[in-house]
Amino acid sequence: MATRKRTLLKVIILGDSGVGKTSLMNQFVNKKFSNQYKATIGADFLTKEVQVEDRLVTMQIWDTAGQERFQSLGVAFYRGADCCVLVYDVNLLKSFESLSNWRDEFLVQASPSDPENFPFMVLGNKVDIDGGNSRVVSEKRAKTWCASKGDIPYFETSAKDDLNVDVAFQCIAKNALKNETDEEIYLPDTIDFSSGSTHTSSSCSC
């Protein structure tokens, strides 16, 4: 639905159930953490304006359900994504091992035009738990995996303690934007001129 040069960045958060996708999104957008988030059903999104160098962009962050059996819904939600954030829980090996699957599944379902260079990001979440004593995936191991998948940037985060959340999302915005400039701008055959439009095509500064 790119009807004009975008200042909107669509970011998809993927990862196993319970790794903290909703918490990360809410910490970044609303600066809040709650122990009472419900399991995400279907998908939901929040938006936030961020400054990337000299540009003001709107990040649209899509939070998805983590149960594997919902993967077939991906096609509907991943379309038009500018960046994909893969989240795992550093205290849970299986959630780390699932990253490959989430990445592959995303590439199949979103089918980006240049899968080799599509911007991903990996977040190892919940580093706060038990003062780090219960973690089972080392930073080195995670970084090795990221390197093997085309140097995916990696951050260790705690949505609870607001550790590295802003830094990570800033980096996400930057990488997504970098990717966008290389992209052909898609102009649709029809443009809706109806008055209801709230999107103004301002700040095409580049």
Add this chain to the structure above:
Amino acid sequence: MDDEQTSHRAQFDFSNRVTAGETQNDEDARRVAAGNSTQENKVLEWKTTLHQIGLDVVRTDRSLEFYEKPSNLAKLWDILAIYSWLDPDIGYCQGMSDLCSPMVVLFHNEADAFWCFERLMHRLRENFRCTDQAVGVQKQLANLGLVLQVIDPKLYKHLDELGGGSFIFAFRMLMVLFRREFSFSDSLYLWEIMWALEFDPDEGHPSDVRGKQPVIHVSRHPIRDGWILRRGRTLYKWGKFERQNIKYGEGDAHEIPIVVFCAASIFESQRLRLQGAVGLDEVLKILNDVTGKLDAKKACKEALKLHKKYLLKAASMGGRRH
């Protein structure tokens, strides 16, 4: 039954079982690969399911004081765990804890809560059937599209042109019967009205066997002559929604549950904004914005009106509809 003792046991098992589900996965997977008996596979699959149940139980309706008590969380866990064992085709799917939680809150007795949840799942289990290609509830989403196409072709066309013909943005509404759109008590109120309207005295009949009539039970005897006897009873015994089906319905019109019409009524209440939406993200935002602002009684009233409109229009369109 010694309630105190039972809940302590359940609490204990709860933590144990969840851990078992987490740590044994690797070894379990190898054993599956080595080729074991079906029963063993069922046990292994169930253990993986228990892990998911454990994750969701602790984040279901946690704002309720009721769930501050671990023994109540254990009840929710027990019911979902047992259900997933008894219905392995469906197992456990996210969303089911939202449907089960009110039963646990309403019935002190765990067995009563289980059987009420089981009956609810009897109606809804097809929504949770997942394959590599689709989630069962998408059939109801398609029905929502069908209904809107008939009652409001203009809005349908607009949403379809935006790429929303699959109505995926109404996924949550239908999956957990508006539990997330309404407060806890309002959603129960909505459920009660919906089920009263859908009441069918034949439901629960011994011939109504699981699998034979999946999803919502439907009346199969369209009688067009108004208030006449059906199986020796007058029609007023049926809920109003069912009566409309019997009076005006034709063919597959009966297959669509009232919850679909409730969703349609919310779309209609937002039609001006939806018509102005320029992207699917905006559609989703409009629908999310109504969360917490809905009136259950009004939604059901509108749903009934739309249902009647749909049945009459669909009947007059006749063969043109596929």
